[in-house]
Amino acid sequence: MGRYILKRLLAMVPTLIGVAVLIFLLLRVIPGDVVEARYLSQGSQFQSQDLMDIERAKLGLDKPLWKQFTSWMTGLARLDFGVSMWTDAPITQEIKLRFALSLQLALMASTIATLLAIPLGILAAFKQDTWVDYAVRVFSIAGLATPSFWLGSLMILAMLVVFKWVPPMVFTPLWVNPWDNLAQLIWPAMAVGYRYCAVGTRMMRSTMLEVLREDYIRTARAKGLWMKLILTRHALKNAILPVLTVISTEFAFLLGGLVVTEQVFNLNGLGMLFVEGISHRDYTLIQALVMLVATAFLTVNFVVDIAYGWIDPRIRYR
Amino acid sequence: MAAAPQTLDELARAEAPRATWLSAVSGFVRQRPLGAVGAAIIVLVLVLAVTAGWIAPYDPLMNDYAAMLAAPSAGHWLGTDAFGRDVLSRIIYGSRTALTVGLGASLIGTTLGSLIGVASAYFGGRVDLVVQRVMDVFFAFPVIILALAVVAILGTGAGNVILAIATPMVPRCARVVRSSALTVREMPYVDAARASGYGHARIILRHMLPNVMAPILIMGTAFLGEAILLEASLSFLGLGVQEPTAAWGLMLRGAAVEFAETAPWMAIFPGLAISLAVFGFNLFGDSLRDALDPRLRTQ
Numbered sequence: 001m002g003r004y005i006l007k008r009l010l011a012m013v014p015t016l017i018g019v020a021v022l023i024f025l026l027l028r029v030i031p032g033d034v035v036e037a038r039y040l041s042q043g044s045q046f047q048s049q050d051l052m053d054i055e056r057a058k059l060g061l062d063k064p065l066w067k068q069f070t071s072w073m074t075g076l077a078r079l080d081f082g083v084s085m086w087t088d089a090p091i092t093q094e095i096k097l098r099f100a101l102s103l104q105l106a107l108m109a110s111t112i113a114t115l116l117a118i119p120l121g122i123l124a125a126f127k128q129d130t131w132v133d134y135a136v137r138v139f140s141i142a143g144l145a146t147p148s149f150w151l152g153s154l155m156i157l158a159m160l161v162v163f164k165w166v167p168p169m170v171f172t173p174l175w176v177n178p179w180d181n182l183a184q185l186i187w188p189a190m191a192v193g194y195r196y197c198a199v200g201t202r203m204m205r206s207t208m209l210e211v212l213r214e215d216y217i218r219t220a221r222a223k224g225l226w227m228k229l230i231l232t233r234h235a236l237k238n239a240i241l242p243v244l245t246v247i248s249t250e251f252a253f254l255l256g257g258l259v260v261t262e263q264v265f266n267l268n269g270l271g272m273l274f275v276e277g278i279s280h281r282d283y284t285l286i287q288a289l290v291m292l293v294a295t296a297f298l299t300v301n302f303v304v305d306i307a308y309g310w311i312d313p314r315i316r317y318r
Numbered sequence: 319m320a321a322a323p324q325t326l327d328e329l330a331r332a333e334a335p336r337a338t339w340l341s342a343v344s345g346f347v348r349q350r351p352l353g354a355v356g357a358a359i360i361v362l363v364l365v366l367a368v369t370a371g372w373i374a375p376y377d378p379l380m381n382d383y384a385a386m387l388a389a390p391s392a393g394h395w396l397g398t399d400a401f402g403r404d405v406l407s408r409i410i411y412g413s414r415t416a417l418t419v420g421l422g423a424s425l426i427g428t429t430l431g432s433l434i435g436v437a438s439a440y441f442g443g444r445v446d447l448v449v450q451r452v453m454d455v456f457f458a459f460p461v462i463i464l465a466l467a468v469v470a471i472l473g474t475g476a477g478n479v480i481l482a483i484a485t486p487m488v489p490r491c492a493r494v495v496r497s498s499a500l501t502v503r504e505m506p507y508v509d510a511a512r513a514s515g516y517g518h519a520r521i522i523l524r525h526m527l528p529n530v531m532a533p534i535l536i537m538g539t540a541f542l543g544e545a546i547l548l549e550a551s552l553s554f555l556g557l558g559v560q561e562p563t564a565a566w567g568l569m570l571r572g573a574a575v576e577f578a579e580t581a582p583w584m585a586i587f588p589g590l591a592i593s594l595a596v597f598g599f600n601l602f603g604d605s606l607r608d609a610l611d612p613r614l615r616t617q
Contacts, residue, residue, distance in 0.1 A: 018455035023467075030470045137352065141604065145543065145596035147550055150570060150589035157578045157585060257460030260551045264575075274463060275555065278470050294458035
């Protein structure tokens with residue numbers, strides 16, 4: 001087990017290096033750079049080339065690519081993300097509050113999704129091909145089809161009309177005022193959670209259907225066991241693993257992938273930061289963000305793999 | 319009534335194709351009612367896109383300054399937007415954008431993805447290892463971030479949006495197709511083809527690819543709905559299709575948000591169009607998967 005964990009952890013390194021190379025190159029292919037973006041934002045398009053070159057030299061953009069890359073990598077290895085090219089503030093400081101917001105939103109959305117998806121999926125599978133099953137399937141396919149940013153807009157609109165409530169402009173962290181914080185985040189969490197719950201419900205239904213056809217379920221029914229007990233004790237344990245995988249993979253992506261929903265709800269999360277960073281050509285910031293999201297994704301995958309062995313004793317790692 | 323058929327043979331020839339076509343449709347409707355609903359929605363969107371020029375009541379780009387932000391009425395069934403453009407007409411024309419981007423992205427994504435997947439399984443060994451590691455790298459990016467990066471490089475506009483949406487689909491399709499192709503690779507007919515001295519390209523394209531069509535079709539339909547959603551998201555951010563083109567995500571942006579309280583029709587109907595279209599593709603895709611993938615077949 002220990003060896004397996006070590007092997008999996010080491011296997012993450014080449015993937016992360018690949019991600020680093022890819023985003024480093026992608027960013028440099030995007031036309032323009034931070035110096036140009038800054039002059040454009042100030043409205044002065046015709047800066048002298050010399051002045052811009054001096055600015056670039058200050059940011060180290062005049063060095064050859066491999067040098068830029070290695071200095072970024074050596075920084076990363078010491079967990080030093082550097083400073084934002086746009087604001088000059090340390091990147092950890094830029095990301096800190098937004099990360100808290102995105103993490104909390106992702107956690108809330110996945111809690112909502114999991115609590116809904118598991119019972120709904122079991123119900124649909126148990127009542128296969130009845131109107132209950134069709135209702136759950138239509139509900140979940142509609143969830144996949146509804147853009148969460150549109151659902152969010154409708155929620156805001158409804159609350160504006162009914163309660164005269166407007167989403168606040170600034171984010172209140174949980175530790176400052178828990179009530180305000182939850183009131184602010186519950187709606188986006190629900191808008192995102194619906195889509196996410198749909199993914200989970202479908203997976204739960206299909207794995208449950210497979211398991212319910214197994215011989216040991218028939219045996220359990222023949223013994224006269226309560227259906228409730230069979231579903232929760234016998235079937236759920238064997239059907240839950242793929243659902244866990246789906247839910248946790250989506251969770252990792254929620255951290256950085258809620259670009260549009262954040263925009264609708266006026267939330268300054270990692271997704272908005274990403275869009276800003278791209279338009280500012282803030283290389284260091286985007287690189288740090290992408291590494292953060294990729295690391296979260298790989299870590300979640302790793303934890304799920306380990307959890308598999310713990311939940312299902314038949315799976316053994318070598 | 320037309321001249322009655324004279325012989326049994328003629329009768330069979332006259333009736334048979336029609337009867338089988340009809341019974342095939344009714345069989346599909348009875349066996350997979352949800353899939354039939356999906357197919358009906360897809361047909362509706364297709365018809366809208368093809369006949370937009372005839373059925374749309376107004377020119378989607380025409381500004382009627384006398385009727386800006388007009389509520390739904392007999393003249394404008396779904397109201398008008400902040401520039402006095404008819405919302406219904408823009409939704410009808412928007413189906414063209416949605417279908418073009420959806421079909422284009424899903425076609426490019428699945429084609430490239432399946433070629434990479436099959437080739438990776440066929441060559442195996444070191445090639446497979448390298449391809450899989452590269453795919454892992456792409457997997458670690460959230461879909462929308464990868465799409466945004468590609469848009470930043472190529473610029474906005476329908477063609478570039480298609481490429482941006484296809485990019486994250488390639489590795490996902492490749493992974494699924496590869497796992498199916500791994501079993502096909504072990505089939506005796508692949509060995510036979512190699513023993514006959516056929517080239518790699520011929521074996522991959524003529525012998526292996528046709529036998530992994532089922533997962534490719536399933537991925538393709540699933541991608542269609544996703545691509546339409548992703549296009550809407552990108553357009554909503556202002557990084558997709560550009561004004562004045564009629565596109566559903568674009569219609570939800572700007573004035574639709576600003577005047578949401580006074581002119582909610584601008585914020586509601588285009589979103590409904592997106593949801594309905596994607597809903598149709600997903601319903602149909604699900605039924606297709608059930609029909610094509612025996613392991614997932616429900617009894």
